[in-house]
Each structure stands twice: as structure tokens, then as C-alpha cells.
Amino acid sequence: MRTKILGERIKRKEDPRLIRGGAHYVDDLKLDGMLYMTFVRSVYAHAKIKSINDAAARSVHGVVDVLRGRDLEGKLGNVPCAAGLEGLKIPDHPCLAPDEVRYVGEPIVAIVARDRYIAEDAADKVEIEYGPLPVVVNPEKALEKDSPLVHSKFADNVAFVAKLEGGDWKLVENDKSLKLIKQRFINQRLAPASMETRGVIASYSSGEDALTVWSSTQIPHLLKTQLAVMTGVDEARCRVITPEVGGAFGSKLNVYAEEGVASFASKKLGKPVKWIEGRRENMQATIHGRDQINDLEVYVKSDGVVAGLRCRIIADLGAYHQLLTPAIPTLTALMILGCYNIPNVWVETIGVFTNKMATDAYRGAGRPEATYIIERAMDLVANELNLDPAEVRQRNFPSPKDFPLTLATGVDYDTANYQKTLKKVLKASGYSRLRKEQERLRKKGKYLGIGLSTYVEICAMGPSSRMPAGGWEFGMVRVEPTAKVTVYTGTSPHGQGEETSFAQIVAEELGIPFDNVTVYHGDTSVVQHGIGTFGSRTTAVGGAAIFGAVQKLKKKMARFAAFKLKVKPGELIFDGGKLQTADGSKSIPFGEVVEAAYYARQLPPGVEPGLTEQMVFEPPNYTFPFGAHVAVVEVDGETGEVQLRNYYCVDDCGRILNPLLVDGQVHGGLAQGIGQALWEDHVYDENGQLITGTLMDYTLPKAHHFPWFETSNTETRTPVNPLGVKGVGEAGTIGSTPAIVNAVVDALKPFGVRHLDMPLKPEKIWRAMKQAAAQA
Amino acid sequence: MIPESFEYHAPKNLAEATRLVGQFGADGKLLAGGHSLVPLMKLRLAAPKHLIDITGIGELNYIREEGDRFEIGALTTHFQLESSGLLKSRCPLLPETAREIGDVQVRNKGTLGGSLAHSDPAADWPAAVVALDAEMHAVSASGERRIPAKDFFVDLLATALQPEEILAAIRVPALPARGGDAYAKHCHPASGFAVVGVAARVVLDERGNLAEIGVGITGVGPKAYRPAALEEALRGKSPGRKRLEEACAHAADGVEVNSDLYASAEYRGHLAAVYARRAVEKALERASENSQIS
Amino acid sequence: MKIEGTYMVSAPRQTVWEHLLNPDTLAKSLPGCEKLEPQPDGSYHAEMKVGIAAVKGTYHGRVEILDPVPHERFRMKVEGQGTGGFLKGEGTLTLLGDGSETLIGYSGEAQVGGVIAGVGQRLVQAAARQIVQQFFQAFSKRLA
């Protein structure tokens, strides 16, 4: 029997140090002579900077330097945008605003001081005279002819228009037998709000002309390249190190102004410079998520089969582009058909500048918006035709036999069995019993709501041809002379647990104890190449690279072993710390093979000493995980308060390498998706002031808000990578938002409510119920 | 998120603390649990020149039964109040209120005195102390005075305490025979603070009519208050559901109702009525249980 | 943020009018006002500690009285910069009454920027109301 490691519920390698406080984040690091930086940020959403008086700040004892936008001109490049869309307007995005600010929180002045207290005191003493300019906050208003311009150098506030068409839209419009259902949805702005805020230390050594940067990032390698470009330091002399990262959710898949300014300041001053983001800065000046207006039209046959879908997406991009800002809403268009084979589609995406912080990738990144649109649409169809929402979905699913399947959007879905997940979740939740209970309770004036969501998402990003900066991933495996194994990945896990799952892959393949494998990531000088962790790609692309590297390594080890055992290399099996022939008649301990490779006294012909192999995996396609969720809510008829009673989900993320990790990802993802449905809303007032600037007003979901989540899985493997895994980092977030909204709207059916926008705050629900009562 | 600089003092006893507050006046601030003050300081919205840390003063931390009253030291934490067996049996409104405050960490650090002195319009304690007609015990270098709850809360974040005074203790009446009390709260989902919080204590007479009623409402106006019209409509009456509902419709009469991103004034007013009814109903239920026992 | 309301003062309209436009009375009635100096252009330079209880910020800026219609109404514009942000307001004050009492009506828009705007959401409205109340209380005391 082979020892089973892959697929087992193994506890995370990373947890003991995280739980015991033994891990090191950027803020835990202190370098000799280190200086501290803080920023003075705009309090206006749009204004000319008329003057800056920093004399008082400079005179504070302990202040080393005060930097302004013009000090960086020609010396530090702009904040980069990697998204390439046809006709995209890319505004200049200097790291410190030189003469005009365009959102509240935009950095204007950087203060460098001996300690953080001094820096903050000095920041308070900087006097900036602003000349306020007209502000535009609402993206629809920004599209109007007489709207104030966010960037006066452009003729309007439209950053791009992208169209996606498939099938034959004329056919749909001319078919008078189809029913048209229209609805506007608001996908409100959210704050990623990871537990650890951003943070960076830049340390420049003039002797070597070398820049080392510690940053809480998801993309150390991309950051290294960008910082080299921005600062002019030779890339070969740039190094980015990512210590522990306390959450990111996409918000650290970016290159930020502060990283640039810290590098610049260190280079100028010849000392290490540290900046740690405060929570208020994090709410203001770390990218935001979502923020779309979706105008949807669905053309449906009388049996509930959808014939066509048309949507106009107005995506609020904020004032500037961060790394992927404009690319995110295009993912919404791409995934708008969800798991339904709708033959005709027409989507127009309009990216709009407003006087707000940039939006960019936040857990799900464009796909939660798509899933919300299509899953709400399915419920609207059910409501309109008086069908059960589960039945409508069934009628629109493609059959498992149809895969691989190219949709009208042009996307190639790999594998799926939507019927199976739906069936399983209906059973787990006792769906038909719930419907009966709902009937009973309604008669008593109690409002139970049952909400469904059957989603599909796009993961394992992705084929390089469709990615802005390459979609491959690097992996390397080395057996050390002591027979311990080191794994290097170009991905940059930050809480997902790949130190565990990658060790599982390698231990299983090599037939050695799991504890003998250590995974390294997040240091560009240790790991040669990498793209990073995002888009639920780490295992499906990075894990595949490790798997590929370990295959090469096994081949090499087998050559050494076969040479000694005098058998054919292909005959050997790795198991139980040995390499042995299939019949078990001959074997050699793993350690002896390692010795043979390193002592190299007798090399098999044509084989080099050492045991290090690497692979760059280029994925041929994305993967398409899917699932089915059921939410059960109770709405208080007097106050509109929503109580989430039960949550059931069945997720299919392909092959499961470690169920514990999958559960962890799903639980956290659900919390964030439910957060959007019920509470979260990052609000700017009409003057562009961010009024949910603290966690007192911005509701982050907390453990006590939730019942226990009933999670389970099906496993439909993908042929896209050799592991058969699809990705699960964002599934919970993507699937849960519409399930909750569908449940609440379902609860409100007796009041004739057919749609409410998120977040479903009690007052909104109360008003809807009140209005219904007034009309009755 | 870094406060301005300040001088730190840690008096060992009440006498020393009163001397310091007398000396620094408006330039000084007492530090108790720090869960209201420290956030303000970190945002630089408050910048006391002197911080007088009273957490080491043991004589301000106690729960004492004195006949039909309880005296509670200002430094008693929310958690100590929540878990006091004595209070659970003799003044259950206090543990029930404490349980609703923030989360475990907040309850472990935050103090009764700090919460009352801060007088946040959405804090829970003010509802309970006005409902119970508590008495605040303020001490200064020049002596002490007792301030009834109804005079204690002056306005938004403002109390009758003078800068040179320390809130040392509060005194509340124990639950009388045939009495019942309850706290009902609609939490803000982000902060846990009360969007609306209603504390109620009722006492029934032999016939089951409402002999006494005290209701305290927080979260609704600039400060916690007693809804006079509501109480008046119920005092001496037999408390049927319809009468309760009618009375509780007056929960926010005469109050400039708060409005924020989470709840408009209209909705908050509605919540005040609903939660007032729920609190009084629950208190009545408990009072009638207690009447049967006695 | 809308700020509006009315306040009854026990003084005839003319007296109220004169005092409202008297920098000395104004300075003494405005909560936390430390300076109110007339400027050559007819506006005032103001320095104020604005806030409630221990939460106070120091602001400096200008106050302007516009379009006065004697004994009836005027517009007032306030602009200040200070602790972590700015505040701005513009509104109309109207006087009503023909006896010994005058009803002052005020209606305007106020805007705050910076720290207060970002963190004070739940308190700003009530705080503004309180500061306005304090002003009128102090003002009517001065008249008495």
C-alpha cells in the first residue's frame, strides 16, 4: 500500500508559527539606521494644489526629509498599469501628486523621520493650500456631457468601452415569443480590508547600487521588475522579499505609489525607509473592489430557457489605474453567462473615471459581479414564470457530456457537472422540506427565505496569451544532501496554505514523509522566477509547475537508483522512503539515491550530479470550478432585520489535495461574499469624502454573524493541468452573494418585492415591506 | 494612527488621582479601559496633554451589595458585570446589558465608569442607568457629590462631571419583589454599538398592574433618556399588548432622533418603538414570573 | 450635510439683526471662537476651536456675510482649515416676528473633509446640531 498524503486532511505547516506569534510580518522587521515614512494625503476629492508649506514640518526635530511630487519628477516613474485594452486611456499617475489631486487619500507629501511618531507629528504641520475643483462621484453622472472631468487632458471620463458579442442578437430581438425581463443591479464598492495593512521597507545600498525591498505583496517578482523600471536600479540588483502577509484578497496584487516613494527615499537618503499603512489609509488608499452598475435584459422562453442576455456594465474605475484596474470589469463580461448555455449574448463594458480611489482585484475580481447578475437573473426568471428557481437552473444547464464547451462569450469551459452539485446541495439543505416550512411560516406572518446560487468561475489564471504579464508559473524542487526536500514556488501564498499542499504533492510523489518537505516562496533572490498568487491560480498553475519539476526529479533519481540496482529506471516506484521495483524484489533507500547523486562517485552515463529540477508551467486554458449554494434566512417582519439561519454549499474545485485547506478557503470566502450581500458598502458622499473610513462604520463580517457553514464537495477533475485541480480561493465569495440576496428577496415575496440592491440593510427591507403594506 | 505626545501618570490611589485631575483640569484625561479614549487619541481627535491612568486603583473596582442597592466601582469592567452571580440574581439588567457590549476583548477592558463618563450616544450603559434611576458618585479634591442619572447625561459626549472630578462609583436599586427588567438592542453590525438600545424595569402590583416603570433609551438621541410619554401611558395600567404598542409608539417623542448612514431618523424612531415594546414585554414577563415565585 | 432649524430669541428683530452682524457679539457667542477679525474686504478672519466635549479641532479661516436684507435675512459663508481637514458651510439666516420676540430660521449646507469626514459619520450630524444650539443659547444670553 502506498502512503497516502495527497487528498488527506493534513493540518497546515504554517499555522504553529502564525498562531504562536512566531511569524514575521514587514512591521516586525527592523534594520540598522532605519527611517520611517508617513504621508500627507489629500482631504479633497478634486483640487489644485496651490501651495505647500512644509517649513514647520521640516523644523520638527528628527525629520530627515520632506518629499513632494516635484522632487520625484524624472527620478521616479509613475504607478504602473499592466492592463492592455484597446483604446484605453491611461492617465499619468505620479507617486506623489505634483499639482492636482483627484481623490481623498491621494498622497501629496512624504515625510521621512527618525521614528514614526516624529513623522506623524510633522505631517500634521504641513500646510497645503487647495483650490477645490468640481467633483464627480457617481459614474453615471460622470458619463453625462456636462460632467466635471477627472482628467482635464481627456475629452470625457470614459476610460474605455469594450464590447463582447456572441450568437445572433438580431434573432433574439426579432423573436416576439420571448419574454423580456429587465433589471438594474448595483454591485457596490467594497474595501478589501485585510487584517495586515500594507507595509514596505526599502533599503538601498549605494556601494552595490542595489535595492532590497520587503513588501507585503502578492507578486514579489512582478514588483521587482516594476520597481527596477520606476527607480532606474538595474533589475539584477533589485530584490523583493515578501515576509509573512496577513491577508490581501487581491488588494496586494498591485504596485503602489508608497512602494515607489519608499524606494526613492531610501535611494536618496542612503538609509532603509519603512512605511506601515494605517487602517484609515488602508480604507482610503488601498484599492477597492466591485463598484459596477449593471443594466440587464434577459430574453426568456415560456419554459424558462433563456435565449439571450444583454448587459451594459458601467464600471467605476476611480481616478487612476492601478495595476489591473481596467481589466477587472472585463472579467465580468467574460463570465456573465454563468453556468448556462445561453446562445446569444451582448455585453458592453464602460470603464469610467470618478474622483475616488481606484478599483482593482478584490476576491473574485469581476466574477462575483457576473455571478450576481446571472444568478439574480435566474431568480427573476423563476419569479416571472412562477417556476421553482432550482427548476429554472436545471433547464438552462448544459449536460456534463457537452464539455469541453465553448460558450457564446467565446470562453472554453473545461469540465463540469452542474446537475450533480445542485442535486447534492438541494438534498443537503432539505430543499423541498424548507419550501414547505416556508409556506407554513408565511401563514403565521413569518418570513423565511430560501436562496439558491449555482455558479461557475474562471480560475487558474491563466494562459499567457490572455494575461497582461504572463500567466505561467515557476516551480523548482531540490533534494538536499541530507535527503530533506526544498520546494521553490514563484507563487506567493499569503494564508492559503500552499506550504502545506505543495509539500503534500512532493511528499506523495517522492514517497517520503511530509515533514521532510519545506516550501519557499516570496524572495526573488531565492526563487528565480514567478508571477504570484491571485486569480485562484496558485495550486492549479504553481502546483502544476511543482508537480512537473518533481516528475523530472523522479526521472533523474530513478536513473541513479536503476544504475545501482541494475534495473530499468521506468520500473521504479517511489514509496515508503524507498525506490523499488513493481514486484518489490529490489529496492534502495531514498537516502542512498541522494548520496549517489551528491557524492557522484559513479555517475550513470550522461547524468549530472545533484538533484535539482525545475519547471515553468504554461497553462493551456483557464479552469472553471463551480458549485451550488443554498442560503436560508429569516426576515423580521417588524424591523427588516435578516437572520442567516443556515448555509449549505457544495463546491467543485476539481481534485481536492487537502480538504481542510479547501474548507478554510470556502469558509472565509463565504464570509466575504455574504458580507457584500448584507453589510459592506464603501461610501463616498457627493463631495467625494469617504464616509466609511473606519471599521466602526464599514461593516466587516465577523465570526459571530454566521451560523456554521455546511460545506461539502464534488470532484470533477480538469484536464488543463496534470493535478486535475481547478482552484478554490474565490469560490465562496463568488457563490454566496447572490444566494443571500435571492434568499432575502424570496423571503419578501409575500410583499411583492422582486429586487433589492445590496447591501440588504434592515432599513431598506423595512421600507420595502412598508411600501408594500401601503399599496395593499 | 499615532497619538500626539502626552505625559503619562499612574496614580496608585483615588486621593492621588483626584489631586492630579485637579491639577491638570481640562488638559488632563483619565484613562480607564481606553476603549473609547485611545481610538480618539490615535485619530488625533483628542489630544490630552496629561493622561492619568487609573486602572491601577484597586479601590475603584468592586461590586457591593448595600441593602436594597448595589454600589459598583467605576473601574469595574463590562465583563465583571456580565459575569457577576450576585448581579445576575439581584439586578439582572446589568449583566444583561453588559453582555450586549461590543465583543469579549472590549468587555474585558472597558469599564462602567469609562462608558458613563464618555457618554457616547450609542453606548449601552446609559440606557440601564437612566432606567434604574442610578446615582453617580463623583469625587474631587474638594469633596464629593451625588448626581442622579437624569442630570448626569447633558448632551452628546457631555456629562455633568467637571474636569477635576472622577466618577468613583454608581449606585443602583436591586430588583424589587414582583419586578422584572430587560435590555433589548439593535446592534450596529460594524461596531456593535447600539443603533437602538432599550432598558426597562417594571414592578407589578398585587393585581398585576404596572406599579412602576423605568425605561431608558440609548442610540436614538444625543444622549440616553427616559421616554416620559411612554412611561406615563403605562404607569398604573394593566399592560395589554395593544396598550403596550400604543405607549411604545411614543418612545422617541420630543427627541431629535439621530440619523446616520446605517439608519435614518425615521427608521431609528421606528426601531425605538419596536425595541421599547420588546424590552418592556420581556421585563413584564419576568416580573410576572417573579410575582408567581414570591 | 443639511443643517436647518429655528430658534426663538426674546428680543425684537432690529436688536437681533444688529447683534448678529456685530463681530463682538458673534465672537463671544460662537462656541470656541478665539478670534474674529474684520478684514478689509468686509469678511472676517476667524480662529476657532470647534468640536464637542474632548473632541475638538483648531481651525482658521474666513467668515463672510453676503446679500444682507436689513432686519430680514443674510447669507453666511464659512470656510476653515485645520486639524486634519477642513470645514465649509453656506446658509441663509432669516428673521421673523414683529414684537418682542424674533424667530431666527437657519438653513444651509455644511461640508467637512479629512479625518472628521472619514471617522465621524455617526456623530457629525448630532455634533453640528449641538454646536448650532450652543451658538444660539450663548447668543440669546448676550441679548438678554
Ligand SMILES: Cc1cc2nc3c(=O)[nH]c(=O)nc-3n(C[C@H](O)[C@H](O)[C@H](O)COP(=O)(O)OP(=O)(O)OC[C@H]3O[C@@H](n4cnc5c(N)ncnc54)[C@H](O)[C@@H]3O)c2cc1C
Ligand atoms: C470595537 C469596540 C466596540 C465597542 N462596542 C460597544 C458597545 O457595543 N456598546 C458600548 O456601550 N460600548 C462599546 N464600546 C465602548 C466600550 O464599552 C468602552 O470601553 C467604553 O465606552 C469606555 O470605557 P473605558 O473604560 O474604555 O473608558 P476610556 O476609553 O478609558 O475613557 C473614556 C472617557 O471617560 C473618561 N473616564 C474614564 N473613566 C473615568 C472616571 N472614572 N471618571 C471620569 N472620567 C472617566 C476618560 O477620560 C475618557 O474621556 C466599544 C468599543 C470598541 C473599541
